[in-house]
Amino acid sequence: MRQTIIIGSGPAGYTAAIYAARANLNPLLIASSVEAGGELMKTTEVENYPGFPEGIQGPDLMAAFQAQAERFGTEIVLDDVTSLELRGDVKRVTLGNGDVHEALTVIFATGSAYRKLGLEDEERLSGHGVSWCATCDGFFFRKKNIAVVGGGDSAMEEATFLTKFADKVYVIHRSHTLRASKTMQDRALENPKIEFIFNKTVEHIYGDGAVTGLGLVDTTDGSETTLDVSGLFVAIGADPRTHLVHGQLDINPDGTIAVEGRSSRTNIPGVFAAGDVLDPTYRQAVTAAGSGTVAALDAEHYLASIPKELLARATALPEPETVSA
Amino acid sequence: MSTAKDVTDASFQADVLDSDKLVLVDFWAEWCGPCRAVSPILDQIAAEHADKIQLVKVNVDDNMEIAAKYQITSIPAMKLFKGGEVVKSVIGAKPKPALEADFAEWLK
Numbered sequence: 001m002r003q004t005i006i007i008g009s010g011p012a013g014y015t016a017a018i019y020a021a022r023a024n025l026n027p028l029l030i031a032s033s034v035e036a037g038g039e040l041m042k043t044t045e046v047e048n049y050p051g052f053p054e055g056i057q058g059p060d061l062m063a064a065f066q067a068q069a070e071r072f073g074t075e076i077v078l079d080d081v082t083s084l085e086l087r088g089d090v091k092r093v094t095l096g097n098g099d100v101h102e103a104l105t106v107i108f109a110t111g112s113a114y115r116k117l118g119l120e121d122e123e124r125l126s127g128h129g130v131s132w133c134a135t136c137d138g139f140f141f142r143k144k145n146i147a148v149v150g151g152g153d154s155a156m157e158e159a160t161f162l163t164k165f166a167d168k169v170y171v172i173h174r175s176h177t178l179r180a181s182k183t184m185q186d187r188a189l190e191n192p193k194i195e196f197i198f199n200k201t202v203e204h205i206y207g208d209g210a211v212t213g214l215g216l217v218d219t220t221d222g223s224e225t226t227l228d229v230s231g232l233f234v235a236i237g238a239d240p241r242t243h244l245v246h247g248q249l250d251i252n253p254d255g256t257i258a259v260e261g262r263s264s265r266t267n268i269p270g271v272f273a274a275g276d277v278l279d280p281t282y283r284q285a286v287t288a289a290g291s292g293t294v295a296a297l298d299a300e301h302y303l304a305s306i307p308k309e310l311l312a313r314a315t316a317l318p319e320p321e322t323v324s325a
Numbered sequence: 326m327s328t329a330k331d332v333t334d335a336s337f338q339a340d341v342l343d344s345d346k347l348v349l350v351d352f353w354a355e356w357c358g359p360c361r362a363v364s365p366i367l368d369q370i371a372a373e374h375a376d377k378i379q380l381v382k383v384n385v386d387d388n389m390e391i392a393a394k395y396q397i398t399s400i401p402a403m404k405l406f407k408g409g410e411v412v413k414s415v416i417g418a419k420p421k422p423a424l425e426a427d428f429a430e431w432l433k
Contacts, residue, residue: 032420033362033366033420033421034359034362034363034366034418034419034420035362035418036362037358041358041359041362042358042359059358079420080420096420096421096422126399126416127398127399127402127416127417128396128398128399129398131398131399133359133399135356135357135358136357136358136359136360136399136400137398137399137400139354139356139385139386140385140392140397140398140399141398209396210396210398231398
C-alpha cells in the first residue's frame, strides 16, 4: 500500500508529485495512457509560466515537470483509472490494465475535458473538419477558410496559431465582448487573417464526408446566415472531469469538486483535489501547479494525523506494490 | 522509437495497397502530441498480433500526397487496409483497450 496516489499528470498532478516525493510519501502517479501531460501537451508556446522569460513549448514544460517529479522518486504509470473507492481509511484505485493500487491518500487532479457544442453533426464530422486541437489538425487546413468558435484565451490562441496555415480564420463568438486576456485579444484582433463574427452561435455544421459550411444564428435578432468553411475548431471551454468520483465526492453547482475553504480537502478524509478540477475561475498552468502544492501539503498533514498503526501499513517494507483485481 | 516501417508517397502502393497482409497505417507527425502518445500503444497491438497485421507509419509532413488522398484532416489517424481498400478508420489517440475494441474484428 502507498501513502499517496496522484491521479492526473498536468501541472497540478506533477507538482503534487514533486512535493509529495520530496516529503518521502513515495507517490504513485497515474498519468493516463493517451493524455499524459494534460492540456499543455496540446499547446505550443507557453509565455506566461514564470521562470521562462523567452517562453517554452507546452510539451517541453510538461517533460520538465515529469523529470522533476521522477527525480525525487515519483513512480509514474501510463494507464487510465477506471474506478475509485475513496471511502474508508484505505483508498482503492483500479486501472485499465486491471491492476488495483491501494493508498492512504488520493490526490485527484484530473483536469477538465473540452466542452462540445452539442450539435447533431458535431460527432459525425469530428475528425473530418471538426476539431478540438489546432496544434494537431491545423496543418491539414493549409490555404483553406476555417472557423474557430469561442471567445476565451484558448479560442484566441487557436485562431492565431491557425493563421500559420489557413488563408482566413473566422472567430465566431456568441456575444460582442471577448473573455480572453488583453494580450491574446490584441494579438488576434491585429492579425489580418482573422475576422471576428460577434453575436452569433453555431447551430449547424454542413458537409457529408467533410465540413463544407456552418449555419449561424444571430443572438440579437435570431436571423440565420451561412458561412462557407472547411474546418471548425471548437474552443468554448472545458468541464471538470469528475465522472470517476460522482456519488463519492461533493460537487459544486458549477461542476467543480467541492473543497474546504482555501484547502484541497474534499468531503472524504484523505482525499484531496487539485488543479482545474476544482477551479471554476483561474485555470492557469501556474495556478494548477500551486493547487498541486496545496494538495500535497494537505496530504502530508493528514498522514501525520492518522493512527501510527495505519500509517505503518503504508510505510512497512516489503509490501506488494499491487494486488490483482 | 517505433520499429514500424516508414511508408512514403512513393512506397505506399507496394507496401500497403499491394500487400497480401492486413496493413495498419498510422498517419502521424512529429508535432502531434497525441500521435506520440498513441504510437507505443499501436506498437504493442501490432506486436501482440504480428501474425494478423502489419503496422506501418506515414509521416504526413513528408507525405502530403497520401494524406490528402485519404482526406486526413486530424491525426493520429489509423486506417486498416485489406487488399488495397480501407476496412476500418479510427481517429484520435485512445487507450489500448479502446483501440483493441475498434480493431477487434481483424485481430481475432
